[in-house]
Amino acid sequence: MNGDKIYIFDTTLRDGEQSPGFSMNMEEKPVISDGDFEAVRLIAEKVKRVQVAGLARAGAKDIEAAARALEKAVNPRIHTFISSSDIHIEYQLKKTRDEVLRTAVDAVKLASTFTKNVEFSAMDATRSDRKYLADMVQAVIEAGAKTVNIPDTVGYTIPDEYYSLIRYLFDNVKNINEAIIAVHCHNDLGLAVANSISAIQAGARQVECTVNGIGERAGNTAMEELVMAIKTRSDILNVYTDINTKLIIPSSKLLSNITGVAVQPNKAIVGDNAFAHESGIHQDGVLKHAQTYEIMKPEDVGISKSKLVLGKHSGRHAVLDRLKELGYELKQDELDSFFTRFKCIADRKKEIFEEDLIAIIGEVLHKMDHKWRYSVSNVQISTGLFSPPMALVNLKDHENNSEEVFEVANGNGGVDAGVNAVKKITGTRAYIKAFNLVAITGGSDALCEVSVTAEEEYNGTILKVFGNGMSIDISVAGIFSFVDAINKLEYMKKAGVRKISMTGEGV
Numbered sequence: 001m002n003g004d005k006i007y008i009f010d011t012t013l014r015d016g017e018q019s020p021g022f023s024m025n026m027e028e029k030p031v032i033s034d035g036d037f038e039a040v041r042l043i044a045e046k047v048k049r050v051q052v053a054g055l056a057r058a059g060a061k062d063i064e065a066a067a068r069a070l071e072k073a074v075n076p077r078i079h080t081f082i083s084s085s086d087i088h089i090e091y092q093l094k095k096t097r098d099e100v101l102r103t104a105v106d107a108v109k110l111a112s113t114f115t116k117n118v119e120f121s122a123m124d125a126t127r128s129d130r131k132y133l134a135d136m137v138q139a140v141i142e143a144g145a146k147t148v149n150i151p152d153t154v155g156y157t158i159p160d161e162y163y164s165l166i167r168y169l170f171d172n173v174k175n176i177n178e179a180i181i182a183v184h185c186h187n188d189l190g191l192a193v194a195n196s197i198s199a200i201q202a203g204a205r206q207v208e209c210t211v212n213g214i215g216e217r218a219g220n221t222a223m224e225e226l227v228m229a230i231k232t233r234s235d236i237l238n239v240y241t242d243i244n245t246k247l248i249i250p251s252s253k254l255l256s257n258i259t260g261v262a263v264q265p266n267k268a269i270v271g272d273n274a275f276a277h278e279s280g281i282h283q284d285g286v287l288k289h290a291q292t293y294e295i296m297k298p299e300d301v302g303i304s305k306s307k308l309v310l311g312k313h314s315g316r317h318a319v320l321d322r323l324k325e326l327g328y329e330l331k332q333d334e335l336d337s338f339f340t341r342f343k344c345i346a347d348r349k350k351e352i353f354e355e356d357l358i359a360i361i362g363e364v365l366h367k368m369d370h371k372w373r374y375s376v377s378n379v380q381i382s383t384g385l386f387s388p389p390m391a392l393v394n395l396k397d398h399e400n401n402s403e404e405v406f407e408v409a410n411g412n413g414g415v416d417a418g419v420n421a422v423k424k425i426t427g428t429r430a431y432i433k434a435f436n437l438v439a440i441t442g443g444s445d446a447l448c449e450v451s452v453t454a455e456e457e458y459n460g461t462i463l464k465v466f467g468n469g470m471s472i473d474i475s476v477a478g479i480f481s482f483v484d485a486i487n488k489l490e491y492m493k494k495a496g497v498r499k500i501s502m503t504g505e506g507v
């Protein structure tokens with residue numbers, strides 16, 4: 001590993017929990033009974049490979065309680081804090097700067113009697129007087145603090161300013177090299193990760209952060225974003241962390257499961273879309289060479305591969321690739337027809353799944369190579385407010401000398417009655433899964449297009465097809481589309497379903 005190590009202080013279970021809706025119960029922390037004391041005590045007892053910190057306000061009662069809770073820890077840390085900004089000192093603590101400085105020093109001295117591993121935080125440091133802050137940092141290091149944290153408690157600072165504050169402390173606190181300088185950023189302006197990185201560049205070597213960036217108000221520095229920024233841009237930052245990045249996604253998911261709060265889809269690193277490509281140009285690039293549009297490997301954060309979302313923006317390359325994965329190879333003319341139909345369906349459907357692709361294949365092959373088995377030769381529908389809907393349908397069966405067969409059926413409306421009549425004639429077990437109606441022209445004589453998604457169970461597989469029909473009568477268009485779907489299902493069954501050969505060599 002090149003450069004210095006950045007210590008990751010995971011405050012998910014403390015600051016992370018300080019956000020509405022993110023409470024974790026004691027078992028999840030994990031602890032057995034109520035209260036933060038019990039939480040820290042049990043974590044200290046069970047978790048042995050990390051330092052365990054207990055947070056304590058700068059006062060004897062809190063510090064002693066933290067020490068007791070940490071008794072079983074292998075490397076216990078007491079983390080004590082008090083505010084350093086005038087606004088907090090005057091309005092919240094109602095003390096003088098001198099009193100606060102003395103309280104900070106006393107707190108660190110007391111904590112040091114229990115453990116050498118003491119961290120001090122100057123709360124609201126980014127809105128504090130720099131000279132006073134520097135005096136406080138120097139005094140707590142003299143008192144025994146081994147880590148000194150400079151928090152941006154209200155998420156107010158910006159990267160340049162934070163960089164200069166940390167540099168100021170390095171330049172003006174004479175014993176600063178006896179402690180690790182830590183940072184703790186809140187995300188009120190969406191700058192927590194950027195500010196933390198600036199602080200690293202200025203010399204900070206511990207970053208406090210939370211899984212998924214949860215925390216008070218807009219949250220804290222997101223651990224996954226910080227760690228992956230350090231890993232991905234080590235060329236510039238020249239530092240590293242000990243985090244096993246492959247556990248990033250599993251940890252993020254675990255936290256979402258525990259808290260019941262999902263991560264936004266476009267969240268960096270752990271969002272559902274973080275490794276999903278939708279644009280045709282991007283998909284094409286990723287398939288040719290992942291790094292064209294990916295700066296991180298999905299495996300590095302714990303997912304097996306990036307996701308190419310098939311939708312209206314997908315290019316041929318991605319679609320073809322998915323067809324190959326499914327075992328289909330298309331000739332050029334087949335691919336052209338397939339792609340035209342794919343685009344048409346993708347315009348109406350947000351995401352195209354594998355079963356949709358298979359349905360389109362069935363449809364395209366059928367249209368290219370085969371005559372339909374059934375054609376509609378007549379439809380008569382009667383319906384009304386008080387008479388039950390009824391349909392008479394005549395079909396020609398072209399596999400049976402084009403013999404004409406008719407049936408009459410009732411139903412819940414004209415389409416349903418017509419569909420029932422078709423079912424009687426063909427004996428099909430297909431059913432309509434989705435029904436879509438579009439009026440192509442305006443007015444009461446509008447031309448309507450009906451698209452149905454029909455399914456049928458066949459040899460343990462659910463076959464799925466799209467059927468289309470057009471007419472100025474809605475019910476007739478519905479019946480046409482169902483017959484169209486049945487024709488495609490008939491074809492798929494004959495062709496052997498998934499083993500359809502796209503090269504024309506049989507099944």
Ligand code: KIV
Binds near residue numbers: 015081124152153184
């Ligand atoms: O935001 C903050 O300043 C804190 C301290 C207790 C470290 O959470």
Ligand code: ZN
Binds near residue numbers: 151153184186
């Ligand atoms: Zn905080």
